[in-house]
Amino acid sequence: MSTHLPARGGDTEQVSSPRPGGATGGSGLLLLPQPKPWRQRASRLDVTLSPYLYIAPFFILFLVIGMFPLGYTAWVSVHDWSLLGGKGEFVGLDNYRKVLDNPYFTKQLVNTISIFVISSIPQILVALALAGLLDTQLRGRTTWRMSILLPFVVSPVAVAIIFGSLYGDRYGLVNEVLGMVGIDPVAWHTNRLASHVAIATMVNWRWTGYNALIFLAAMQAVPRDLYESASIDGASRVRQFTSITVPMIRPTMIFIIITSTIGGLQIFAEPRLFDGTTARNGGSDRQFGTITMLIYDFGWQLRDLGRASATAWLLFLVICVFAVVNFLLIRRLGAQGGER
Amino acid sequence: MQTSKTLKTRRVRLASSALMALTLACTAAACGGGSDSDGSSADGPTTISVATFNEFGYEDLIDEWNASNDDIQIKQVKVGTWDDAKANLYTKLAAGSGLSDIEAIEGDAMPAIMAESDAFVDLSDPDLDGRWLDWKAAAGTNADGQVIGYGTDVGPESICYRADLFKKAGLPTDRAEVATLMGTWDDYFAAGDEFVAAMPDTAWYDSSGGLAQAMLNQVANPFEADDATVDVENPELEAVYADVTDNVKRGLSSRIPQWSDDWTAQFSNDGFATMACPGWMMGIIEGNSEGVDGWDIANVFPGGGGNWGGSFLTVPAQGDHVEAAQEVAAWLTAPEQQAKAFAAVGAFPSQLEAQDSPEVNEAVNAFFNDAPIGEITAERAAAITVQPFKGPKYSDILSAFQAAILRVDDGSQDPGDSWDQFLTDVDALG
Numbered sequence: 001m002s003t004h005l006p007a008r009g010g011d012t013e014q015v016s017s018p019r020p021g022g023a024t025g026g027s028g029l030l031l032l033p034q035p036k037p038w039r040q041r042a043s044r045l046d047v048t049l050s051p052y053l054y055i056a057p058f059f060i061l062f063l064v065i066g067m068f069p070l071g072y073t074a075w076v077s078v079h080d081w082s083l084l085g086g087k088g089e090f091v092g093l094d095n096y097r098k099v100l101d102n103p104y105f106t107k108q109l110v111n112t113i114s115i116f117v118i119s120s121i122p123q124i125l126v127a128l129a130l131a132g133l134l135d136t137q138l139r140g141r142t143t144w145r146m147s148i149l150l151p152f153v154v155s156p157v158a159v160a161i162i163f164g165s166l167y168g169d170r171y172g173l174v175n176e177v178l179g180m181v182g183i184d185p186v187a188w189h190t191n192r193l194a195s196h197v198a199i200a201t202m203v204n205w206r207w208t209g210y211n212a213l214i215f216l217a218a219m220q221a222v223p224r225d226l227y228e229s230a231s232i233d234g235a236s237r238v239r240q241f242t243s244i245t246v247p248m249i250r251p252t253m254i255f256i257i258i259t260s261t262i263g264g265l266q267i268f269a270e271p272r273l274f275d276g277t278t279a280r281n282g283g284s285d286r287q288f289g290t291i292t293m294l295i296y297d298f299g300w301q302l303r304d305l306g307r308a309s310a311t312a313w314l315l316f317l318v319i320c321v322f323a324v325v326n327f328l329l330i331r332r333l334g335a336q337g338g339e340r
Numbered sequence: 341m342q343t344s345k346t347l348k349t350r351r352v353r354l355a356s357s358a359l360m361a362l363t364l365a366c367t368a369a370a371c372g373g374g375s376d377s378d379g380s381s382a383d384g385p386t387t388i389s390v391a392t393f394n395e396f397g398y399e400d401l402i403d404e405w406n407a408s409n410d411d412i413q414i415k416q417v418k419v420g421t422w423d424d425a426k427a428n429l430y431t432k433l434a435a436g437s438g439l440s441d442i443e444a445i446e447g448d449a450m451p452a453i454m455a456e457s458d459a460f461v462d463l464s465d466p467d468l469d470g471r472w473l474d475w476k477a478a479a480g481t482n483a484d485g486q487v488i489g490y491g492t493d494v495g496p497e498s499i500c501y502r503a504d505l506f507k508k509a510g511l512p513t514d515r516a517e518v519a520t521l522m523g524t525w526d527d528y529f530a531a532g533d534e535f536v537a538a539m540p541d542t543a544w545y546d547s548s549g550g551l552a553q554a555m556l557n558q559v560a561n562p563f564e565a566d567d568a569t570v571d572v573e574n575p576e577l578e579a580v581y582a583d584v585t586d587n588v589k590r591g592l593s594s595r596i597p598q599w600s601d602d603w604t605a606q607f608s609n610d611g612f613a614t615m616a617c618p619g620w621m622m623g624i625i626e627g628n629s630e631g632v633d634g635w636d637i638a639n640v641f642p643g644g645g646g647n648w649g650g651s652f653l654t655v656p657a658q659g660d661h662v663e664a665a666q667e668v669a670a671w672l673t674a675p676e677q678q679a680k681a682f683a684a685v686g687a688f689p690s691q692l693e694a695q696d697s698p699e700v701n702e703a704v705n706a707f708f709n710d711a712p713i714g715e716i717t718a719e720r721a722a723a724i725t726v727q728p729f730k731g732p733k734y735s736d737i738l739s740a741f742q743a744a745i746l747r748v749d750d751g752s753q754d755p756g757d758s759w760d761q762f763l764t765d766v767d768a769l770g
Contacts, residue, residue: 083430083433083434084430084433084434084456084459098768102768103764164601165601168601168602168605169596169602170596170602170605170606170609170611171601171602171605171606171609172601172602187750187751189600189750190750190751190752276597276599276600276601276602276603277597277600277742277743277746278421278423278549278597278598278599278739278742279423279739279740279742279743280423280427281743283752284597284743284746284747284749284750284752285743285747285752285753285761287752300427300430300431300434301427301430301736301739302736302768302769302770303430304770307770
């Protein structure tokens with residue numbers, strides 16, 4: 001970007017002189033008086049500075065609503081800090097030690113990752129397939145496209161309440177249907193893996209359509225002539241999908257994977273409302289408690305913002321690790337794409 | 341080619357912007373319901389919001405007030421359970437705004453609220469001296485003598501039972517005879533053994549956690565010594581824990597957490613036959629038992645009397661209309677009003693005058709087989725001998741204790757491991 005910018009408007013002589021056959025234009029320019037140095041400097045400044053000014057509002061907003069809370073949370077996490085009483089003594093890394101020693105931290109971290117994996121992978125695959133189907137010449141395309149987004153407009157709270165009832169251990173619809181085909185009732189709120197699956201369905205029900213729509217938008221931008229030439233070469237629809245569509249929408253895929261990683265690791269409303277116990281910590285033994293729920297438990301139920309902030313920072317570090325892993329994986333995928 | 345492509349892009353764009361608009365509209369609509377305390381316009385009436393949980397029986401009372409008062413209007417904000425109300429309360433106390441003008445507080449959580457007295461208005465009013473039972477008034481007053489909460493109801497415990505299921509199991513159904521079966525906890529559990537032997541698909545009581553809470557209300561120092569130091573390794577608490585977890589093996593418990601979806605569903609599925617029944621529970625039972633005919637109430641509670649819950653109305657200091665809110669809170673907790681709430685949902689008044697009123701004494705509940713609930717609840721209230729010590733951590737420890745019982749209920753741990761984890765959890769309360 002920066003290499004192009006000066007060439008575009010910074011050095012007028014350079015641009016005008018090599019223009020072929022521009023006798024009138026060239027001479028006209030030569031007749032003009034030399035621009036005054038301050039003007040030149042101003043225009044150079046304009047060119048180098050204004051892009052930064054244009055994007056500055058975002059970064060200023062980001063500093064205020066992104067970086068400041070991040071720093072403030074770190075500040076809170078090294079103090080005794082009660083929800084209602086406010087700041088207490090400086091305690092160093094004590095809160096971090098307490099959180100890491102708490103057996104629920106490891107357990108809820110594993111739960112978070114497990115729910116994330118069980119939800120995100122099928123969700124992205126199904127969304128990709130759905131988008132592929134919607135990208136074809138369907139009758140009433142708009143209706144289909146609108147309808148897959150419908151779950152997204154339902155509030156997650158309503159989703160959690162309805163699914164919580166469907167997945168009732170004793171009197172839930174899902175278990176009754178399973179019973180009809182002779183499968184023993186599943187302890188959806190007690191069995192660790194079963195509860196993760198139940199929550200993952202909730203997440204997927206809500207987000208699959210949304211992701212499919214973003215995939216669809218990317219697929220619409222793939223040049224149609226690629227498909228034409230592929231079909232002339234005799235490639236099947238499936239082959240076209242895997243060899244043209246998927247590689248062409250890779251940037252969108254990266255976007256979806258990263259956003260769903262961040263969202264998945266911060267899952268809160270679904271597991272909290274899925275829980276029927278009074279404390280709502282994610283089951284009697286925290287079978288499906290997540291890290292954000294632990295933050296809530298520390299901060300608002302035990303009213304200790306120090307430990308809550310320490311947990312929040314640990315979650316931030318975990319997300320950073322995941323982001324780096326994602327980045328490395330995608331870069332490798334990108335390199336493979338280049339070799340092809 | 342070029343034109344068809346632009347046409348197509350335009351169509352796609354149109355479709356996606358339509359989708360976007362739809363999404364925005366729907367999200368806005370879904371989120372629009374959350375605003376509270378909209379207060380009053382310049383000249384219009386002042387709106388006082390009252391946040392309650394479960395069933396307070398205030399609907400008719402609020403209509404009555406609103407019809408006869410032009411300058412102050414009451415609006416009720418209801419949530420499902422106390423635990424949800426508590427989460428909301430603490431979040432907004434910390435934020436310093438967003439609470440209703442009047443917040444109802446569950447009795448067991450009052451000691452913790454006392455520690456935050458500054459955030460609430462002192463409701464002291466000499467005119468109201470002597471309105472409440474002494475222990476109820478004391479529970480609403482802090483160490484400095486400020487009145488933080490006006491008492492609403494108390495929860496004298498009795499046993500509610502399904503006479504129809506008792507009949508099927510060959511147990512007596514008459515409420516006087518049923519009462520003789522349950523003089524002590526051992527008698528009550530023995531009757532349960534007999535019942536589940538005859539009716540293996542139905543549990544004896546609704547939830548282990550609920551029963552444990554009912555039993556704890558007869559223990560003088562359940563979790564904390566009189567100086568508020570935490571002491572959970574006491575023999576009385578261990579005895580309650582042992583009783584409740586042993587019963588899981590005996591098949592007496594439904595093993596369902598109280599207030600969960602399954603818990604609500606089991607009312608209409610013959611899930612259990614009896615439950616500990618403080619006055620306010622009657623309204624909840626009736627609300628959950630659509631289509632069920634056979635509820636009755638026995639004038640007995642195993643092991644003597646006990647008080648479960650009963651709430652308070654407080655006025656958070658952050659409100660814009662604290663004086664009007666205090667006026668409304670005083671009106672709602674006046675004997676005449678609480679007597680009507682008793683008739684509506686069975687919440688037994690904590691006001692001496694209301695307890696003596698014929699409206700309460702002579703109340704009969706058609707849903708509970710025309711049981712004289714006024715007479716029964718009054719006698720159950722008179723039987724209360726122990727007021728457990730509940731310190732600022734009572735509510736938090738109770739949550740951990742309920743979770744410990746639930747781990748045994750749902751089979752994720754044996755009683756010993758679950759108890760150890762309970763001790764760790766209590767330590768982590770800090």
